[in-house]
Amino acid sequence: MGNAKPETGAFFPRNRSLHPKAFTPDYKTSVVRSPQKALLSLNDTISEITGPVFGHEILGEKDNDLILNFARPGESALGERIVVHGRVLDERGRGVSGALLEFWQANAGGRYRHAKEGYIAPLDPNFGGCGRTITDDDGYYSLRTVKPGPYPWPNGVNDWRPSHIHFSVFGHGFAQRLITQMYFEGDPLIPLCPIARTITDQAALDQLIAPLDMANTIPMDARAFKFDIVLRGRRSTLFENRMEGN
Amino acid sequence: MAQQLNQLRETASQTAGPYVHIGCVPNFSGISGVYDEDLGIAMVNEKTAGERIVIEGRVFDGTGTPLKDSLIEIWQADSQGLYNSPSEMRGTADPNFTGWGRQAMDMDTGVFRFETVKPGRVPFLDGRLQAPHVSLWIVARGINLGLNTRMYFADEEAANAEDPVLVRIEHQVRVPTLMATRKGDTYHFDIYLQGESETIFFDI
Numbered sequence A: 001m002g003n004a005k006p007e008t009g010a011f012f013p014r015n016r017s018l019h020p021k022a023f024t025p026d027y028k029t030s031v032v033r034s035p036q037k038a039l040l041s042l043n044d045t046i047s048e049i050t051g052p053v054f055g056h057e058i059l060g061e062k063d064n065d066l067i068l069n070f071a072r073p074g075e076s077a078l079g080e081r082i083v084v085h086g087r088v089l090d091e092r093g094r095g096v097s098g099a100l101l102e103f104w105q106a107n108a109g110g111r112y113r114h115a116k117e118g119y120i121a122p123l124d125p126n127f128g129g130c131g132r133t134i135t136d137d138d139g140y141y142s143l144r145t146v147k148p149g150p151y152p153w154p155n156g157v158n159d160w161r162p163s164h165i166h167f168s169v170f171g172h173g174f175a176q177r178l179i180t181q182m183y184f185e186g187d188p189l190i191p192l193c194p195i196a197r198t199i200t201d202q203a204a205l206d207q208l209i210a211p212l213d214m215a216n217t218i219p220m221d222a223r224a225f226k227f228d229i230v231l232r233g234r235r236s237t238l239f240e241n242r243m244e245g246n
Numbered sequence B: 001m002a003q004q005l006n007q008l009r010e011t012a013s014q015t016a017g018p019y020v021h022i023g024c025v026p027n028f029s030g031i032s033g034v035y036d037e038d039l040g041i042a043m044v045n046e047k048t049a050g051e052r053i054v055i056e057g058r059v060f061d062g063t064g065t066p067l068k069d070s071l072i073e074i075w076q077a078d079s080q081g082l083y084n085s086p087s088e089m090r091g092t093a094d095p096n097f098t099g100w101g102r103q104a105m106d107m108d109t110g111v112f113r114f115e116t117v118k119p120g121r122v123p124f125l126d127g128r129l130q131a132p133h134v135s136l137w138i139v140a141r142g143i144n145l146g147l148n149t150r151m152y153f154a155d156e157e158a159a160n161a162e163d164p165v166l167v168r169i170e171h172q173v174r175v176p177t178l179m180a181t182r183k184g185d186t187y188h189f190d191i192y193l194q195g196e197s198e199t200i201f202f203d204i
C-alpha cells in the first residue's frame, strides 16, 4: 500500500451491464446456479469498503513463475514460454498497489492438474498450474508461464475453451473482489465459446483479450502479452459524509 | 460537447470454473510444494480475543443438490466491531484476527466450515449500529459473477430488529434466509441459489 492515504470512500456502483448475467442458458451449468430474484441494493457500509491486506512476505521466490514453481530441480514446464504483465487499475485510472493476483491454468496441452479433470491430454510432470503475485506501488505485476492449450469441455457436444488464464483479483475492499479470465489475441475460439459469450458487451469482452506485446518480448526466450485489469473505483473522500467515530 | 469523464470500465467477470481450487487453494486441491499454506485457512490463533464460533453450511442449486466445487470467502469485524484493514479509521483491530477466511467445500459432502469469532457491531452510513454480521462471497462453476450475501445471527434478536439493512428489506418473509442458527458453538448457515427459500444476494 506504500505511504498512500488509506481509502475510505464508497465504491462506484457496479456497472452490471458489462458483466455476464447470472442466467446464461448457453452455459448450461448457470441454469440451476443463477439466482432468480432481484439483487438487493446495498449502499456500501464499512463492511464493504474495507478489506484485508496481503503483504509481500507471503510470496515465495517462484510464486509468479509457473515454468519453475512446480518443476523438478533443473527441469522446466513444457510449452510456449510467455510473460504476462500489466497493471491493476481502478476505474479512476489509478494503479492499485498491493493487489493480490492469483492465477491458474491448464498446461500446454490443455490439461489441468485436478482430480476431476478427465481430458486425454497428458499431465506435464513439471507443471502445477498455479501462481500468484502482488502488485507494486504503481499497480504493476508480471508472471511467467507456458501458453495454456485450448481444451474441450462437456457443455455442447463440441464446445472448446479458448486458451485462457484464470485470474482472481483482490484489491483494497471486499466489494472489489473479482474473478475473471484472460484470453489471447487472435484466438478463433473466443467468439465460439459459451463462457466468453456470457459477456454480451463486445467492448467488455475485448478488455479480456491480451494483445501480443513485442516490445516486452524477451528475445530468444519468451513472448509477452499485456493484460491490464480494472477494479471498481472509489468516490473521493472529499466532501463525503464522515463515518461514525471518524 | 462536454468534457470526458475519463472513467475506465471495470474488467468483466468470468466464472471461477471447476478448477478454482488450483489457483486459490492449491494444497487443498492436491498441488503441494508450491505454497506453504493455502491463504485464508486460519482466521484465528490462540491469542484471538472474543467468542470462538464455527460457521458451517452448504450451498444448494435449484434442484436441491449441494454444490461441491464452490469456494467461499468471508469478511467480518473482530469481536469489538473493528475491521483488520487499512481503511478502518475507528481504531485498531485485534492483530490476532485476520477477519478474512477462504474455504473450499468438502468434495464429498459439500459442507463448508469456518473457525472464527463472533463479530462485534459496526456502524451503518448514518451511524446507527448494524447487527453482527459476516459478509460472504461465493464463486463456482456456473456462477458468472461472484455472489455477495450476508450472514446474521438468529440469536441476536434485538440487534437484528434494529439493523438498518434488515429493516428496510421489502419482503420481510425473505429475511430468515440471512439468519444462521446456533447449535453449541456452531452457527449453521445454508445458502440457496434458487427456489422458494432463495438466499437474499446483494448488489454492493
Ligand SMILES: [Fe+3]
Pocket: A105, A106, A161, A164, A166, B017, B019
Ligand atoms: Fe479453465
